[in-house]
Amino acid sequence: MNRLVAAVPYARVLGMDVVTTDGGIECVLPFDPALIGNTRLPAIHGGVIGSFLEMTALLRLIDESGLDKVPRPISFTIDYLRSAGPRETRAQAEIFKLGRRISHVRVIAWQDERDRPVAAANGKFLMA
Amino acid sequence: MPSERTYAMGALFGPAKFDIGQFTPHAGRLRMRVVEVGPGFATLSLPYHEELVGDPQRGVVFGGVITTLIDQASGLAVACAMEELQAIATIDLRVDYLRAAEPGRDLFARAECYKLGHNVAFVRATAWDEDPGDPFAGCLGTFMIGANTGGSPFGGLKSPPEGTEP
Numbered sequence: 001m002n003r004l005v006a007a008v009p010y011a012r013v014l015g016m017d018v019v020t021t022d023g024g025i026e027c028v029l030p031f032d033p034a035l036i037g038n039t040r041l042p043a044i045h046g047g048v049i050g051s052f053l054e055m056t057a058l059l060r061l062i063d064e065s066g067l068d069k070v071p072r073p074i075s076f077t078i079d080y081l082r083s084a085g086p087r088e089t090r091a092q093a094e095i096f097k098l099g100r101r102i103s104h105v106r107v108i109a110w111q112d113e114r115d116r117p118v119a120a121a122n123g124k125f126l127m128a
Numbered sequence: 129m130p131s132e133r134t135y136a137m138g139a140l141f142g143p144a145k146f147d148i149g150q151f152t153p154h155a156g157r158l159r160m161r162v163v164e165v166g167p168g169f170a171t172l173s174l175p176y177h178e179e180l181v182g183d184p185q186r187g188v189v190f191g192g193v194i195t196t197l198i199d200q201a202s203g204l205a206v207a208c209a210m211e212e213l214q215a216i217a218t219i220d221l222r223v224d225y226l227r228a229a230e231p232g233r234d235l236f237a238r239a240e241c242y243k244l245g246h247n248v249a250f251v252r253a254t255a256w257d258e259d260p261g262d263p264f265a266g267c268l269g270t271f272m273i274g275a276n277t278g279g280s281p282f283g284g285l286k287s288p289p290e291g292t293e294p
Contacts, residue, residue, distance in 0.1 A: 007184050008181070008182055008183075008184060008190070009178055009179045009180065009181040009182075009184070009190075010179060010180055010181060010182050010189075010190040010192065010193055011182075011190075012179075013157075013158075013179050013180075033153060034153055034154060034157040035153075035154050035157075036152075036153040036154060037152055037153075037154055037155075037199075037200075038152070039151065039152075039153065044154075045152065045153075045154040045155070045196060045199070045200075046195075046196075046199045046203075046218040046221070047154070047192065047193075047195050047196020047197070047198075047199040047200065048154055048192075048196065050192050050195035050196065050199065050221065050223075051190065051191075051192025051193065051195060051196060052192070053192075054190075054191050054192040054195070055182075055190075055192060069183075069185060070182065070183045070185070072183075072225070072228070073191040073223075073225045074224070074225060075222060075223065075224045075225065076191060076195065076222070076223050076225075077220065077221070077222040077223075078195070078218075078220060078221050078222075079219070079220045080217065080218045080219060080220065083217065
């Protein structure tokens with residue numbers, strides 16, 4: 001999985017890593033000042049959190065499906081639950097339906113405690 | 129909207145008069161630029177570069193990059209709808225990926241704040257690479273107004289940054 005992340009230029013810009021846990025793959029986004037969206041809080045850019053969630057969803061889908069190409073997003077909806085502070089963020093995805101054409105994935109991201117998520121997302125991807 | 133309405137960001141309306149990267153480090157990191165702002169709307173551009181790619185086989189820009197561009201344009205559109213600048217935080221965004229953005233082409237997004245309430249602002253946005261009439265992404269977003277005490281990063285456009293952080 002980390003080889004896949006290394007092959008995706010924007011994943012390198014984010015600086016994210018993938019680790020394997022009991023519940024499947026988990027993505028880690030170390031803090032970097034270049035990821036800040038609001039300097040006054042400070043908080044990580046909403047788009048960075050969205051990108052991190054979307055990348056986590058994609059990696060989970062690739063991991064589960066064994067596809068050799070990147071599934072294409074159809075729609076991606078992100079709920080921002082708390083501001084994401086200047087520290088490490090982690091994310092994990094759950095596949096609700098792995099379809100031949102369309103798959104449905106939910107992702108959550110958290111910082112200090114997993115049950116206090118900073119964001120949650122719901123994505124649909126075209127597998128073909 | 130009545131024509132006598134005044135806008136906190138009114139002095140900046142028109143073609144770009146400021147650098148978004150100065151206030152938003154990640155927008156600067158991606159070399160995002162302001163094209164134009166006006167009452168309740170903002171148009172931003174993002175020059176294509178290899179770093180933005182999410183699908184190396186096809187050279188297509190990563191979907192999340194488009195989310196970042198649209199989130200930034202949407203937040204700016206909300207700021208441009210306000211009479212008095214207040215802090216803004218994204219509540220949610222739904223991005224529809226209508227087609228792949230063409231590899232090599234610069235990206236544009238225009239967001240319009242079509243309702244500014246006391247607590248919540250509603251925004252719609254589209255993103256395109258060549259023809260605004262042929263967008264590659266559409267988006268609906270909601271934003272919380274007065275979301276925090278940290279203030280708006282755009283506040284620096286009107287006044288010098290605060291000396292001390294809370």
